[in-house]
Amino acid sequence: MALTVSVIGRPNVGKSTLFNRLVGQRVALVDDTPGVTRDRREGDGKLGDLKFRVIDTAGLEDADDASLEGRMQQQTEMAIAEADVNLFLIDARAGVTPIDQYFADMLRKSGRPVLLIANKAESRVADAGIAEAYSLGLGDPIGISAEHGEGMSDLYRALEPFAALADADAALAAEEEYDPTKPLRIAIVGRPNAGKSTLINRMLGEDRLLVGPEAGITRDAIAVDWLWEDRKIKLFDTAGMRRRSRVVEKLEKLSVGESLRAIRFAEVVVLMMDADNAFEKQDLQLADLVIQEGRALVLAVNKWDLVEDKKELLAEIKEKTARLLPQVPGVPILTMSAERGKGIERLMRHVFEVEQLWNTRVATGPLNRWLLEAVQRHPPPAVAGRRIRIKYLTQTTSRPPTFAAFTQRADKLPESYVRYLINGLRESFEIPSVPLRLNLRERENPFDDKKNPKRHLSKSRKNKT
Numbered sequence: 001m002a003l004t005v006s007v008i009g010r011p012n013v014g015k016s017t018l019f020n021r022l023v024g025q026r027v028a029l030v031d032d033t034p035g036v037t038r039d040r041r042e043g044d045g046k047l048g049d050l051k052f053r054v055i056d057t058a059g060l061e062d063a064d065d066a067s068l069e070g071r072m073q074q075q076t077e078m079a080i081a082e083a084d085v086n087l088f089l090i091d092a093r094a095g096v097t098p099i100d101q102y103f104a105d106m107l108r109k110s111g112r113p114v115l116l117i118a119n120k121a122e123s124r125v126a127d128a129g130i131a132e133a134y135s136l137g138l139g140d141p142i143g144i145s146a147e148h149g150e151g152m153s154d155l156y157r158a159l160e161p162f163a164a165l166a167d168a169d170a171a172l173a174a175e176e177e178y179d180p181t182k183p184l185r186i187a188i189v190g191r192p193n194a195g196k197s198t199l200i201n202r203m204l205g206e207d208r209l210l211v212g213p214e215a216g217i218t219r220d221a222i223a224v225d226w227l228w229e230d231r232k233i234k235l236f237d238t239a240g241m242r243r244r245s246r247v248v249e250k251l252e253k254l255s256v257g258e259s260l261r262a263i264r265f266a267e268v269v270v271l272m273m274d275a276d277n278a279f280e281k282q283d284l285q286l287a288d289l290v291i292q293e294g295r296a297l298v299l300a301v302n303k304w305d306l307v308e309d310k311k312e313l314l315a316e317i318k319e320k321t322a323r324l325l326p327q328v329p330g331v332p333i334l335t336m337s338a339e340r341g342k343g344i345e346r347l348m349r350h351v352f353e354v355e356q357l358w359n360t361r362v363a364t365g366p367l368n369r370w371l372l373e374a375v376q377r378h379p380p381p382a383v384a385g386r387r388i389r390i391k392y393l394t395q396t397t398s399r400p401p402t403f404a405a406f407t408q409r410a411d412k413l414p415e416s417y418v419r420y421l422i423n424g425l426r427e428s429f430e431i432p433s434v435p436l437r438l439n440l441r442e443r444e445n446p447f448d449d450k451k452n453p454k455r456h457l458s459k460s461r462k463n464k465t
Contacts, residue, residue: 002166003052005045005159006079008107009089010099014119018089018146019056022047048156050163055079077110085113085162090133092118092126092143104136115158116141122148161392164406164441165364183225183232186351187266189290191282192239194272195302199338200224200237228348236262263289267358267399268296268351275303275313275335279320291327294400296354296434300347304335330432357434360401366429367393367403374424383412402437410440 005022007015020026023043045054057076080086088107090100107114118130121143133141142158144151188196203226226233263269269290273283278301290297299321307313314335321333332350336343371393380388390413391406403425407413422438425431 003050003085003159003163004055004083004166005052005162006055006057006083006086007089008057008076008080008086008103009119010097010103013089013091014146015089016056018087018117018119018144019043019054021146021149021152022054047152047159050156050159052159052163052166055083080107080110080112083112084166085115085159087117088114088138089117089119090129090136090141092121092129092133092141093123095129095132096135101136104138108138113162114138115155117155118143119146121145122150161406164404165392165394181232183234184268184351184355185234185236185266187236187238187262187269187295188272189238189263189269189286190272191274191280191286194274195338196272197237199272199300199302199336199344200235202338202341203228203235203344231352236266238262260289263295264293266295268298268355270298270300270347270351272300272302272338275301275307278317279324284324287325288327291325291435294435294437296358296400297328297331298347298350298354299331299333300343301333301335302338305337305340305342310335328433328435329426332433354433357431358400359398360429360431360434361398362395362401362429364394367395370424370428371405374421378420380407380413380417383409388413396439400435400437401431402439404439404441406441408442410442413440 007019009015019041022045024046041056043054043056045052057079086107088104090096116133116136116138118126118133118141120126121130122145126143130141130143142151142154144155188199190196204224222237224235224237226235271283271287271290273279287297287299301317304310318333321331322329325331332354334343334346334350336347371390375390380390382388386409388407388409391408393403393405396402396404405421418438418440422436425438426436
């Protein structure tokens with residue numbers, strides 16, 4: 001129950017009635033006499049499938065701090081600061097009063113999210129008050145009747161984004177923190193005879209693994225502990241993976257399975273390629289597998305000491321990387337000689353850089369400010385005459401950075417627009433080189449009239465709220 005909602009408003013606008021409606025029982029005293037509620041009251045609220053903590057507050061009044069009313073207001077201000085979203089109630093039948101205007105300004109200056117709720121909107125008499133509520137400058141008013149339970153569908157839709165954001169922030173907070181003292185798992189993969197075991201031997205400074213000119217010497221995924229500049233490392237040497245059509249022996253099939261398992265459990269994967277024939281089909285398939293698994297990738301071009309025209313070949317490799325691996329723009333490429341032990345320091349520097357990017361976290365506030373600018377700059381396309389609106393964006397997890405965009409028609413948003421958002425995220429928050437995921441989500445409204453025909457407003461009210 002990550003979301004906290006406070007109910008705010010002047011006396012006798014129906015705050016406690018709404019509180020009772022949300023918690024599902026008559027907990028707070030309700031009476032026509034203003035000022036019945038004096039202390040903050042908390043309860044477990046529920047609206048459809050949304051669950052949250054809800055705070056009922058005393059009616060806002062402009063009073064001296066030392067007075068009883070002033071102390072009640074201080075309690076309300078604490079609730080405003082504590083809540084993820086504040087429901088600011090006005091009486092739709094009475095319209096906007098000067099005290100409503102005063103506290104609307106106070107809520108706006110607080111910087112906390114506010115939803116404007118026009119209560120007691122069950123009759124046509126309230127239409128003028130709902131229209132007048134726009135003058136408060138707090139967005140579109142949501143017409144409800146807390147007493148009769150009308151307008152709960154609209155309130156659900158308004159609360160849904162805040163619930164998702166609170167859940168995402170809670171998940172990120174609960175996620176295991178990045179700990180540089182823990183062993184970093186690095187898998188060395190590539191085609192047979194690319195120099196994987198030779199590289200690990202040079203890293204360790206001893207002939208720990210069997211090597212030779214014969215392809216396919218390594219059969220098991222060997223894990224070796226190593227220490228690099230006081231950082232604990234666990235290296236995984238893997239069997240060379242050939243094209244599936246050439247994997248015929250049962251033992252080799254098992255070896256390939258162990259290699260795939262090492263990729264899935266690694267944090268950073270170093271793909272070794274032979275300088276003579278880099279980026280063959282199998283290299284690309286391995287790189288694509290690493291990206292699909294969401295691992296951080298480093299490309300190592302081995303046997304560079306044997307290359308004659310190094311400048312021309314390096315330019316060719318960089319061009320192929322940009323063209324063939326657009327999913328990870330800026331992925332590190334380094335040239336090395338595993339046999340001579342050259343390039344190991346640069347390799348580890350790239351490994352630590354991509355590991356840090358792989359653990360990137362972006363706060364929800366900056367994400368949604370960026371989303372607003374990105375959508376204004378290039379709005380989502382209209383489908384069947386209806387503009388697709390992306391409600392909000394949040395990071396759901398890291399390792400790799402994964403984001404969720406919430407929209408009412410996720411299946412209609414074109415892939416080209418999703419790529420536009422992903423590229424924008426990479427550029428604006430400086431997340432190159434590593435896989436980045438953007439999931440489109442939408443949640444069904446449990447108050448949808450089509451699925452719940454008994455839950456509805458009158459036709460005229462539903463069209464207005």
